[in-house]
Amino acid sequence: MSKKARADKEICVACGVCVRACPRSAISVFKGCYATVDDESCVGCRLCEKSCPAGAVRVEVQANEK
Amino acid sequence: MKSKKWYDFFWIWSILFFSLGFFNILFAWLGLFDFMLPLIFAIAGGNKWFCNNMCGRGQLFSLLGSKCSRNKIAPRWMYSKWFRAAFLIFFMTMFGIMIFQTYLVFRGASDVGAAVKLLWTFSVPWEWAYTPGLFDGWVYQFSFGFYSLMLTSTLIGLLVMVLYRPRTWCTFCPMGTMTQGICRIKNR
16 A cells, blocks of 8 residues: 545646645646646655645545555 | 756745835836736646746745745635636726726826725825826826735735645636636647
8 A cells, every 4th residue: 555645636726836845746737727646756745735725635545556 | 855946036026026016106017927927828838837837926925834824724615616716707807997997097087096905995005106207197007006906916815825825825816717727728
């Protein structure tokens, strides 16, 4: 099991605060619409979660890990 | 720590804008960059690069908010779709009224009101920054109107920065709502 950040596309305002907060450049704003997470780079540190003003980014436990 | 880029210092521009307008209201015109650039990025590039990287106001809120913010997630309604849309409509209506007042001065139907209106309600005398004679009256009227708009929205932003998370303003910023809407349409 590992922890990965997830952004809620419906809530995300695409402000990019999470992008600036991420120390591993694992999160980006997809075409100005919403934030997306690269699972390969995300270490679940929660810095993005703590910075999101709308609470749209949350770190979740991924159960179906290989 | 990520290394700083040249566009990480636009918070200085944000402070400079209000400082310059304090001495001469004509500098308010420079604020149009903050209106035009996000739209150009969204329409031409289909992205929110301005909001994400070079919004001076957002950077200022991040900076100040890192020291003085309760760091609470904003109430659900504040970043709901209806509130964001309603705030955008309200903001654009106020912008329209400001343009109309500029038009009235242009037509000679009204005199320049040398005051800054805060929160669309409180008139604050600002005569010291008014230097008539250089341009037509409507140029000054637009300056006062636009400066009022910028100052008002920054004050609201500072309030929600303290109450909630540093960049809570971004959740209902009219420019942000508009550019995200444009990007969503473009990338459908």
